Amino acid sequence: MTVRSPRPCVAAPWVRTRLRAAPGAALALALLVAVTAFLAAVLPRAVDRYGDAGLHRALETAGPDSTGVQLAASLPDPGLSREEQEAAVRGDVLRAHRSELLALAGRSLPLDPHRSSSGVRTSEAQKMSEPWLPRPDGLPAQLHLLAQDGLADHSRLRAGRLPKVPDTVTAATTRIEGAVTTDTAGDLNIEVGSVLTFPGVARAPLEVRITGIVAPLDPEGAYWSTDPLMRTPGLTILPGDPDVRQYWMGALLLPPDAAPALLSTAGKPVRYWGLAPSVPDLHGYDMPRLTSAVAAVESGPVLQRMREATALDLRAHSELDDVLTGHAGLRAAIGPLVSVAAFGTGTVAAVVLLMAGGLAADRRGGELTLLRARGGSLPGVTGRLLAETAVVAVPAAALGLAAAWLTVREARPAYSVAAAGAVALLACLALPLRALVAHRAVRAHTGRRDVAAARPAPRRTVAELTLLALAVGAVVALRTRGTSGGPDASGDHLVSLAPVLVGVIAALVLVRLYPLPLRGLARPAARLRGVVGPLALARAGRAAGSAVLPLLALLTALTTAAFGGSVIGGVADARDRAALLTVGADARVNALHVLPAGLPDRVRRAPGVREVTAVSVADHARSPEDTVPVAGVDPAGYAALTRHTGIGAFDRNVLAPGGSDTLPAVASPGVADRHGTRPFAVRMEDGSSITVRIVRVRERTPAVVGEKFLVVDRSALSDRAARPTALLVTGDRVDGAALRRAADGGGTSVRVRAEERAGYVDSPLQSGAERVYTAAVAAGAGYAVLALLLTLVRAAPERAALLARLRTMGLTRAQGRRLLVLESLPQALLAAAGGTLTAWATIRLLAPGIDLTAVALPATRSPAGRATLLTDPVSLLVPALAVVVLTVGIAAVQAWWTGRRDAVRELRAGDAR
Structure with missing residues (x-):
């Protein structure tokens, strides 16, 4: 009889074993990498697409006679x-x-x-x-x-x-x-x-x-x-x-x-x-090659x-070179703003990827320590971890790249491939590098690393000081040169990184300050009679030092989201202001000469109309030195209109006659500088004359579209000069079509503020940049939520085991819920308050150097002047409150779910971990 020797036992491959052991973690990593790779790859393709569309629109607007x-x-x-x-x-x-x-x-x-x-x-x-x-x-x-x-x-x-x-x-x-x-x-x-x-x-x-x-x-x-x-x-x-x-x-x-x-x-x-x-x-x-080709x-x-x-x-x-030069100027003005959004969201995504790798390394710390203690070499362990993550991350990044190509088909492939490759590389290296740093020396026990007792290493201090120097340089450059300093501004990455660097520096400062209140409250809390408060404070102070990275991700994401929201708010405000200055009210009805007699009543009955103010405007009235438009108004109604619109507001008594033949007038700065406060004569278009004296100076006024005007009491004008020539309409959702039907047949023209505002977006470059910023805000908020979820999910098993142990010692379910909520509040409140303050400070610090005019308004139509960043309360407070609400909600749900499960099973699971 032949006796066969038994087959040698072959160990299962590392990668297959690890993927089978934790399929959920592998799937979550693949999803994170795929989404991030998609966003990274679609951004340059979207920029190319709206850049091409903007150039094509510029060529179409110029016409073939100018572009051939x-x-x-x-x-x-x-x-x-x-x-x-x-x-x-x-x-x-x-x-x-x-x-x-x-x-x-x-x-x-x-x-x-x-x-x-x-x-x-x-x-x-x-x-x-x-x-x-x-x-x-x-x-x-x-x-x-x-x-x-x-x-x-x-x-x-x-x-x-x-x-x-x-x-x-x-x-x-x-x-x-x-x-x-x-x-x-x-x-x-x-x-x-x-x-x-x-x-x-x-x-x-x-x-x-x-x-x-x-x-x-x-x-x-x-x-x-x-x-x-x-x-x-x-x-x-x-x-x-x-x-x-x-x-x-x-x-x-x-x-x-x-x-x-x-x-x-x-x-x-x-x-x-x-x-x-x-x-x-x-x-x-x-553009550079095209401009050179046309010149050749x-x-x-x-x-x-x-x-x-x-x-x-x-x-x-x-004239093609002139068209290309104009388009290049608009592109150079918009490019830095898009770079700010790209760098901000990219930084947050990179932090989240690093945080995911770091949390994975912490979760597997015991396994990796055991491998090193049993003779596993550092290159061998690191290589296996790299292969394990590459098997998941590389196909996921390729899938995200393919989705980006399907979403935006016509664009350059090189930049999207490089962006998706960078995401895949970062995802592959996050876990191995963290393991390499943490387990470079064989240790049996690393000891506790409480955040309240930890002391920053000298290398961390050097790194933070380096980032601080970069942030200061970026802020100075941004405030000095701005984002519209010329074509070269689009290539200044330090300027584009300024908001992110400011947010990172603020996050590092908050991380250093965070242990101070915990240390200060630890001793007084120990004397409290209740058990939940002191225990929650002690738990918050004993959080692992790895909590620094999630806090950094949250603060950076909140700062980026708030900054993007302020850009969108600044663009919207500039357009609203420009439309209001152009129209003078929510709507305007102008006549070539004189308004028909029954027109004001018909306009008042139009849907959405609340108030109608009639004015008589003489565009070609003559002062002793120049031609100046004169607006005859009813003081009470017009003063209310100026307060409603916020354009040159003044009190009705300003235009009240003083008992003489001289009329008080509100004037623009140019007219006031020319005539001073002395009375002077003005000859109206009908041949009559009035004597006016300037008593108030305002930059703008609703009745006159321009920077040169006089406003007087209409009742003091001649009958012919006082006949109304325009109606200024205010109301909610004024119906332009209804106004035109009411004014039909009277030789009038109707302009609606909402329609005027919609016409300010005349280039796909503007609308494309606005969409990129909207996407950046949404992506930043999403990554902030993801960072918070990763942090809370990582701590979920340990918290479940803690509650199970405490329940065996008499802790009620209500006390368990309060414990988890109070334990998670310090970091949530720090992230929310710190993120809000950091974003506010970043916006106020960088606002003077960021010009949004090119995004908000056409180059030839900028009646509102320079458009700058505005502090948007919604984008500041809503993400911060969402962080607190989400943290408290997850902690409460976890406590409720743990209370429904068997305590013995949770204790065994906690011991096993």
Whole structure:
């Protein structure tokens, strides 16, 4: 009989064993890493997306006529033969040149071949003698001739047919066919079959017979914007005419191969190429390269290569560089604010990841101590812990990255990959590094590390002083340079880290101060008769030193959330203030001359209207030195309006007459500086005069939109000057549509404050930055809650065992609940109060150096002046109160749940742990 030897016992792999032993912890780590990796990866992609959208909006707003690159060349050299000159302007030659130009410019500046154009046009319009053309002031219409390629591809035929060319068109051709747009045909009375004659030079006149009327497929596109007259004719004022007479200016469209017929006309034809940028291929993050590429095409090496390739003396013109410069300025102003949000939330997320690793190391402290005592090497234990966390963290980070790519599809991949990789690396290293530091020496017992008795190590003091120096430098830089100091400000990471550094320093200071009240209260509490209070205080003082990291996470998260909330509050306040200053009230009804008699009553009956204040505004009243708007108001109603709006408030008695013919007036600072307090005459628009004396100075007033005004009692004006010209409406949720219906037919205009405010967001850069800050506030609050939960869950088993032991000694369930609540309150109150004070101090300290105007308001519309941070009570107090409520709630729930369980089982579980 054969006896088989038993198989050797093979130890199970470390990673598989640990994952099976604690699947819940592995799943929680994977979820934390996946969410954090998603947020880290989606941020740069979101910034890229709204940056691209902002650039595209800027290009669309500027229009194709400002964003395209226009190239022009004069007629061929007169020394060439007539045949060579005619060949140089034909459509196929111009198309070949266009292909060369697109290829040369497209290497650095993305261009759209389909939207680009080429052709020949007359540079001087010709006076037309046809009597049926309209003559508004007796002046003949003037027309251009354009032979532009691609008419059939960019238009729809509405009448007749597209123009054709004879077999051969030369400079001597006297009859050709043409087309006009629907706008040109309607304004100039041109029909299919109309013939227009253009004078020739040393030849017979050129007759153009209209064979078709076309409608542009994309009227605002680049093809039709090369020359606006191609699409729509316009009335032009005769230069230097004292009577300001007008005449029509338009264009006829010719086939591209009919261009040789223009050579002998009096219109001085030129060759041109319109190069349209490919808007979808332009990216906001590529601004330096785009600006350099446009400069190279306009007057740099690319233009020189174009001249060499085409053998033409090309001239280039474009306003694209101005559009890009304006967009770059807005991006440079908004970029630092986004960096502040990114650094703040990123710091909180990193602290939470480190805290998760540290808590895991503390939870497994006994296991790791035993391994080291039994001969486990430090590299071996650390390597196994790294492999254990990497198996969970790396796939979770990849999942978060994939989710970010699916959420925001079109963006650069490099930054999102780097961000997700950094999250994975931090998650993998947190547990091994903490274990490496804690177990670098073999110990059987480490002793208690009570926070009330612990003394900071010298290395910790050095690190804190280093952070303090960085924080001071960042705050000084932020207050000195601000966040809108120019394009370079976006790259100053120290400035962007200023709020986070201030929060971290404050957290470290609070951590050092935290043991002091615990030590001071320990001895008096020992003399109390009850057992719950002294025991809870003793338990709080014996918390492990690792509680420093959760407190740091809470304070940093609360500071970041409050700072983000103050940014959002500052933006909202600036927009509200700007809309209020622009409208003057919740709504405004203006008349061209005088309001209809029954309009105030109709407006009062409109939904949401509470008060209506009628004013008479003379915009062109004359003082002895200048033109100044004068507002005639009812003192009582207008004074109430100023108090309601907060714009230049004053008492009704200020405008009360003093018994003389001189009227008291409220004036702007500029008017007051010019006239002082002496009486002076003002001539009203109706010819009447009043004498006023300035008695109050206010920066603004609701009736006049501007910084120069006088406000007087309307009853002292003449009947004609006192007629109301505007209504200032106040109320809750004023209905703009209802106001317009009430004012319909009276020659009036209606402006609503809410609508004005909504119009201030004119760029995706602004709305995108605002959304990023909103997400930062939400993420910061979420990480604060997560940090608190991690801390309380870590202490849950030990607390459950404590309650079980105390119940065996007679502690009631109500006393157990109070014990856990009181034990958790010191750190919760410290985090809440410290976070609130730190956030408030951070906002007040950094507010002078942070300019929110670029985020809040359009660059061309900033009536409220500079927008700064505002202390938002909601973002300050709500997260702090949530920390206290959540802490107390979890402690109460834990005490209730522990009271329902068997005490013997809890004691065994506590002993095992």
